[in-house]
Amino acid sequence: MKCPPIVGQPITGGLFMSKYSRELKIIIANEFLSGESSEILSKKYAISSRQIRYWSQVVAIHHDNAFQPTPHLRHAEARLQALKLMWTNN
Template sequence: MAKYSRELKIFIANCYLSGESSCFLAEKYSIASKQIRYWAKVVALHGDNAFVPTPHLRSATARFEALKLMSTNSWSLSHTSAVLNLISSGILFVWLERYNKQGFSGLEYRQRGKLPMKPPHTISSRSDDEKSLEELKEKITYLRAENAVLKKLEELKQLNRQQAKKKR
């Protein structure tokens, strides 16, 4: 979720565009004055469509075109971001850094968030008749260990019960 809602950004930008000082608005809303001036630039360029998500900029070619637009027109990061209706100029800076370090492949879209879980280990569903001797031995060893653990747990429970009875 975004730190500031789209409506708040547009409201503060309109306040700035109507003549209020960015320093006054920054102090009032606890937002950097540079950020407010950027929001005002985006609202001035795009009006009601400001800060609408831009899914078309997820492809590496579209990101490369955005960087090329910036360099051919000698625009700043801030101005280019405002023209492209990006949420912040930092996004364009990240793309530029990745392009300088990794080339075109650095511009490819990366899924954010946690990676999906690995599928759980599946136990073979073959019958015991179909399994090899080694697989059967492994299964017996596993079952014996599981049985020993369960016996130990039961033994510990009985010890706890006996100690509780002695305390009474």
């Protein structure tokens, strides 16, 4: 029997599964940014107040792009170009 991956451990392709959906993170962050206490939201959603404050910072900085998956370099050539760029720019 094959077990599902544990949250936070890499799955196929080196991606990570998120414990909470992007939509839920944004909803909770917006509630906090609208003035709701992180302690009250913590009790309401059973998520740490620290996590809620972090999500709120991400939403405040990135707006509509918050929690979007980052594009990964899929080809060896693109990875090599990225490494060369890093080497030249220290």
